[in-house]
Amino acid sequence: DKLRAYVIGATGLVGQRYVQLLAEHPWFELVGVAASERSAGKRYGDINWVLETPLPEKAAELKIDKLDVDSVPKVDVVFSALPSEVAAKVEPELARRGYLVVSNSSNMRLEPDIPLVIPEVNPRDLELLREQRKRGWSGGIIKKPNCSTTILDLPLKPILDEFGIVRLHVVTMQAVSGAGFSGVASMAILDNLIPYIRGEEEKIVNETKKIFRRDLEIYATTTRVPVVDGHTEVVYVDTERDFDIEGVLELLAKFRGLPQELGLPTAPEAPIIVTKNPDRPQPRLDRMAGNGMSVVVGRARKLGARKLAFVVLGHNTIRGAAGNAVLATELLIKLGLY
Ligand code: 11C
CATH class of the missing domain: 3.40.50.720 (NAD(P)-binding Rossmann-like Domain)
Structure with missing residues (x-):
């Protein structure tokens, strides 16, 4: 039944x-x-x-x-x-x-x-x-x-487990659908960007600490951009242990969780999809990855010893909500x- x-x-x-x-x-x-x-x-x-x-x-x-x-x-x-x-x-x-x-x-x-x-x-x-x-x-x-928290914490999980995290900075570029109907209706934001979303930065910081049960050092700036669906986030992580970038990409691409092991109906095959195309991820092209349930990581770079940068995109009302x-x-x- x-x-x-x-x-x-x-x-x-x-x-x-x-x-x-x-x-x-x-x-x-x-x-x-x-x-x-x-x-x-x-x-x-x-x-x-x-x-x-x-x-x-x-x-x-x-x-x-x-x-x-x-x-x-x-x-x-x-x-x-x-x-x-x-x-x-x-x-x-x-x-x-x-x-x-x-x-x-x-x-x-x-x-x-x-x-x-x-x-x-x-x-x-x-x-x-x-x-x-x-x-x-x-x-x-x-x-x-919160949608930005979920999209961020998926790639952070394998990174934290494998390399440890000393601190991280994130800048989000959030779709108007995150603000509900008024957001979608008000494409008045076209040709514009709003550098602040009330309450959002605190949510990313506090919810991420609760989810990982750790007092991580996190700094967030949240912005609204003229995209209909799909939040993009630029992430800089200082890791505890050093890494090579290919190892990080493989770690992310291979990551699977309990929903995948159990074959749950809404589970995407891979929760994190990695792209090496420097023009991706893009909201229009990538937000429906895994029926909107996968996040897409691109622009992964090693900036120096134990310094990682990447961009992650996810569908804010599907995976994010x-x-x-x-x-x-x-x-x-x-x-x-x-
Ligand atoms: C936004 N993330 O894009 C917000 C909306 O914590 O559930 C969702 C707020 C929340 O404006």
Whole structure:
């Protein structure tokens, strides 16, 4: 039998990604969707669908429920793409009432008993879910990290394990879809760049420390660029041990995680794809690598002893958001942790 899934915050960009991934998923049946009052009562097929692929037929006939904790149906998983302020009220209440909530929102990410999971990087943190019983919840909450954090931490994982990291600097060039609909609508950013995204630099630093359970020295600058989908990040790493660049490239290309070992449905064959073409990665050409679930690393260079530079690109609403959350849920189920 398929697991019953419900999406809350279903009409936004990440909500649409959830619907897209779940409607055709081999393990889940999307039984319903909810959104704010504005869309409640509409047919899901009548919303402003903005993804590049057609809206899945199965989802089109769903009627959008008004988001209300009292009327969430009995399901196995609630996928949440609510704005953080709303999520802060709704998600803990659902967890208290016995629902498993898999959340995209940034609230609670740093709380010690909340799994903040990139399935290839820190899969065992899913076990933290058990700690949430101490809150008196019969359900639980798992979170996916910020999109820039996830895209950065995938290549950092094998580098940290093999060579150690003394410090790292990252500059992001983030797509407008990261800012939701208003971002996509406002291509007013064309011929421009915004050198600051509120709250984003702290998220990269703090979430990366939590994910690696290490007080890493990290400096981040986050910028918004006129790209629709796909965050690009320029990374400089001072490693503990020296490396040769071919060894780093091989390490990254060969990296596999538990989702690959277990053959999970949303797992890409390789979470990190390496390119030696100096013009890549580019958002338009590379964001759909591994169905949007692989990150692409290029421009890898050795700048000096123990000094590594590279560029990494990932799809911000697939690997950076809904795809990562769905993969984490598959892993949770496969490991029997829920
Ligand atoms: C952006 N990364 O591109 C942000 C949006 O922590 O989930 C997602 C914010 C988050 O603006």
